[in-house]
Amino acid sequence: MKIRTKFIISLILLVLLPAIFTLFITNNFLSENFNFVHFFDTYYDIFDNFSNISADFENYVDPYNNSPEYFLTENFQKDALDHFSSTFLSVEVKDNSIVQFTTYNDEIENLSFLERLLFRSMTTDQPKIQYALNHHHYEIPGTGTIDVMLKIDSSRLEVAYKGFEKVFFFLYGAFNLLLLTILLAWISNPIKRAIRRLTYTTNEIRRGNLNSKLSYEDEDDFHDLAKSIESMRQSLANSMEKQHILELEKKELIANISHDLRTPITSIRGYVQGLKDGVARTEETQREYLETIDSKTYMIESLLNDLFDITRFDTNSIKLNKQVVNLKDFLTDCVDELERDVAKIGGKLSLHFIIKDTQIHVDPEKLMRVFINVIENSIKYRSNKPLEVIILANQDDDGVFINISDNGIGVTDEDLTKIFDRFFRSDLSRNLDIKGSGIGLSICREIIASHGGKISASGNDSNGLTISLRLKAYDENIH
Structure with missing residues (x-):
């Protein structure tokens, strides 16, 4: 795949995947997968089921509207602890404006390590503010008043929100870092592999090893370069082979011409010596000697012309x-x-x-x-x-x-x-x-x-x- 195509795909993924991740995280992902941190779990439950919690408490209290003294009993206190008590919610019962019972617990020792760490790091200067989510007021003749309230701790909700915000941005950053790492590896690794292969082949060519064939099948931006390098290698190999053959041919040429020159030169020397010594005494014999010398000279000239011509063709000077x-x-x-x-x-x-x-x-x-x-x-x-x-x-x-x-x-x-x-x-x-x-x-x-x-x-x-x-x-x- 072309590098340009990979960059386009990477840019699209860098835009789409973080957006999808954001939707995925905020769509109750932390509630379902990080329930070991009850801050997140309850935080989602409260804001996703705000009216449901209030309605459940209302339905629980309604049967005792005619006997509000029940809210001062241990049975109610036990049910309230089991059903309506959490890090953010508490049930409070007042008798004549005096708190008789509350599920609110300022201690966090029973929380998990991560919850305690988050809570302590974020509640130092956080004011304790509670709001009544559901309030029932009962007037009892001759006795006074009883108030039953379902309260929500907004300060702890703020702590949970800040904790959620930190974890979200941590996960968001980690996801983007991982995505970027994967995309960079996807783009860079083939490039590094291609460069290593091309570098290896060019180094082998530099060392004189022209038999190191470059096999490159990937259809990417380096394909044409690899073809050019392989074509160059083959051309150099063919040139070296041709040069080697040419050297052998030249040696053979020198040997052949040396052998072929020796015979006519020997003949010429013999006939010249015969003329000098007066062996050819008649005009006919002398003419025969001279014709032989002429033919041998022509043979030498032909051999030298061949040698000159082949040299000109080798140097491309023709x-x-x-x-x-x-x-x-x-x-x-x-x-x-x-x-x-x-x-x-x-x-x-x-x-x-x-x-x-x-x-x-x-x-x-x-x-x-x-x-x-x-x-x-x-x-x-x-x-x-x-x-x-x-x-x-x-x-x-x-x-x-x-x-x-x-x-x-x-x-x-x-x-x-x-x-x-x-x-x-x-x-x-x-x-x-x-x-x-x-x-x-x-x-x-x-x-x-x-x-x-x-x-x-x-x-x-x-x-x-x-x-x-x-x-x-x-x-x-x-x-």
């Missing part, structure tokens, strides 16, 4: 210089640029362009690099048959797609989803001892993704590999 180019013209240039490399190994590169004029918004240099890497991959992983590479371009509602298919050794279904991973080399290439850094196709994926396109791989009918590129067609209305 920038695109996009231009609007004609797709057919671009692909024709690609074929002109790459068909000599394919022809060198006795292969053939062909272009099939189904649509006529289609514009794309790309960086021509970077996109050319994609085709170079893919074609080099086809050359590297060719089979014993003459290599055939077919580039097919078409267009649909989603843009343009280009398939680059070869009849090489292909890739297993399991490896199809991995060939764009950095430094991945299939088992077939390893078995055939094909050299390579394993980053050419991963660079292709980065370049196509930076253009907002997609790249995928699949097998084909020639048992080779098909690389599919999808790019958006240029729309001058959008740009």
Whole structure:
């Protein structure tokens, strides 16, 4: 529950519950539940049944109106003590204005401890005032007068009222304090628990423990914060994992390139030494040596370019210089640029362009690099048959797609989803001892993704590999 909702509920309860408590307390609650304090019990009885008490006394006295001498007997005195005597009420009988009998008792030793405590603390300066609640006056010929009175002690009523007032406000304060404590605990405890959980997780993250998952199911004000912290933790964990993988990949890259550089450098040194020593005496032999040195130098240059490119992608420093180019013209240039490399190994590169004029918004240099890497991959992983590479371009509602298919050794279904991973080399290439850094196709994926396109791989009918590129067609209305 939201904190704001809890505060609203708390404010409503702080208004309603004390009012309900006040009604509950004043509705004879003290009389029924605090009857061990007779002040309260009798105080309520008198004021709730004022007329009833007077009527009861009247009914008791009426039968003896014709024989008022009864009020001087011990039987009346006993009945008066049993039925009409209390802390606040007393029965008094006067004979010729002289008090013959009264149930009033100034002693309070028979009261409870709490009653005595209240009484003594509040009656020090309290005047003793009594009022006749019911008065019967009898004239007896030849004898005089007899007065029978039911008296109420207003001073003790005042004591009871003050005692009630103190207890009421004590209970009222205690109730409100308890209510406030409960409401504050209801509001603050979830907050403290949430803060403890969030603090624990953030401290674990600070210590470097990114596996401490924050599970927060409460739909309160901290829910979004908890989600953000958990998302941050996952991002940091993924980043650390990616960084760890990247470090391993870099080590593997250095090892692979070091191994791949050693072979062409050794060959170059051998052929150079042969030229220096005069081993290649004929012009044809010298040309062969120089061509070999040139090809090995190109291999070294390609490896260094791969290393440079992967470094740029890691640091996110790659920038695109996009231009609007004609797709057919671009692909024709690609074929002109790459068909000599394919022809060198006795292969053939062909272009099939189904649509006529289609514009794309790309960086021509970077996109050319994609085709170079893919074609080099086809050359590297060719089979014993003459290599055939077919580039097919078409267009649909989603843009343009280009398939680059070869009849090489292909890739297993399991490896199809991995060939764009950095430094991945299939088992077939390893078995055939094909050299390579394993980053050419991963660079292709980065370049196509930076253009907002997609790249995928699949097998084909020639048992080779098909690389599919999808790019958006240029729309001058959008740009």
